[in-house]
Amino acid sequence: MLKHKLISHTEFLIMVHELANKIKESEIKFSSLFGVPRGGLVVAVYLSHLLDIPVTIHSIDDETLIVDDISDTGKTLSGFKHENYIATLHYKKGSIVEPAFWVRKKKDKWIVYPWEIKT
Numbered sequence: 001m002l003k004h005k006l007i008s009h010t011e012f013l014i015m016v017h018e019l020a021n022k023i024k025e026s027e028i029k030f031s032s033l034f035g036v037p038r039g040g041l042v043v044a045v046y047l048s049h050l051l052d053i054p055v056t057i058h059s060i061d062d063e064t065l066i067v068d069d070i071s072d073t074g075k076t077l078s079g080f081k082h083e084n085y086i087a088t089l090h091y092k093k094g095s096i097v098e099p100a101f102w103v104r105k106k107k108d109k110w111i112v113y114p115w116e117i118k119t
Contacts, residue, residue, distance in 0.1 A: 031063035039069030
């Protein structure tokens with residue numbers, strides 16, 4: 001029995017398009033995207049192209065959308081201000097941070113995204 005869930009590149013593309021559509025439907029206007037290193041950077045670059053919003057690496061303000069691949073425990077995302085909106089591909093119920101935008105609920109298996117090296 002696999003202890004992890006491999007996400008294919010195709011599945012990732014489907015999810016990032018779904019995430020972009022949810023953000024568009026919200027009608028909230030973001031001035032920039034900040035991708036949390038490492039996995040959030042990949043997602044932020046794709047969203048930047050789909051939403052025509054620049055990625056920032058220097059300054060985060062209340063109009064910056066914080067992007068990560070997953071909110072599992074929420075510890076990584078908990079360092080951002082409450083005023084910031086957060087978007088992730090996966091969200092695990094029980095995370096201390098629930099993203100404003102997410103696509104899939106994480107189950108028990110560890111998720112391995114296409115940009116990760118599985119050893």
